[in-house]
Structure formats: C-alpha cells, structure tokens
Amino acid sequence: MKKYTNNDVYKILSEEIKVTQVMHSMTVEELCAKESDVDFWEELSEHLDCFRICDACHKPMIEGYCIDDGAEHYCSRECLHTQMTDEEFEELSDEDGTSYFTNWYEDSSVMGTHTEMEK
Ligand SMILES: [Zn+2]
Secondary structure (H helix, E strand, C coil): CCCCCHHHHHHHHHHHHHHHCCCCCCCHHHHHHCCCCHHHHHHHHHHCCCCEECCCCCCEECEEEEEHHHCEEECCHHHHCCCCCHHHHHHHHHHCCCCEEEEHHHHHHCCCCCCCCCC
C-alpha cells in the first residue's frame, strides 16, 4: 500500500531542498543520518510543505495519515495503531472528513490548481 520507501522520501526531500534552497544542499545519505533528529525535521518542515513528521516514530514522511486536520500525523498503519484502531480511524474519516490518508508531496506539487481544495 505504501508507494514510497524511506529512501524515496529522502531522495525527494534532498531534491526539494536543492530546488527551494531553504538550506544548504544535503545528500540522501546525509538526510538518512538525520533520521532520528526530530529538531532537524521540525525546522525543515517549517520551510517545506511536501512532508510531515510522524507523531509516533518521529520520522519524516510524504504520505500518511492526517488526523483531525493535522492535529496528528502518522506514517503507517503500525504508527496509527499506537493511537487508534482502523475502525476508529474510519469513524473519524467518515464523520467530518478532517481525518484522511494523503500524500503531501503530491498535494504540494499541484498547488496553484486547487482542484482538491474546492469540494
Ligand atoms: Zn511513524
């Protein structure tokens, strides 16, 4: 079900950093080494909109679960399950549509067209 491996995530982020120049360029290897450096990801997420940090394992992710319009984020079912069951998630996503599985990278790439925004 997951489209991107961790390595894909770092590849994309490395590319985004180079393109946006929000900080000095970093290689995939350098980003990998930052895997458990939450402060680093928090700072980067203030500059880049194409990824989120998982609230359970604190790793960067470009697709995952968005709970309650961004109150919480989880990268995988395993991480989601630390807080709720699949049933609870489905209830949340059915009720008000503020909880969903999404891909922030693809969302940020289509920014400007807002096809998804106007429901
Ligand atoms: Zn996680």
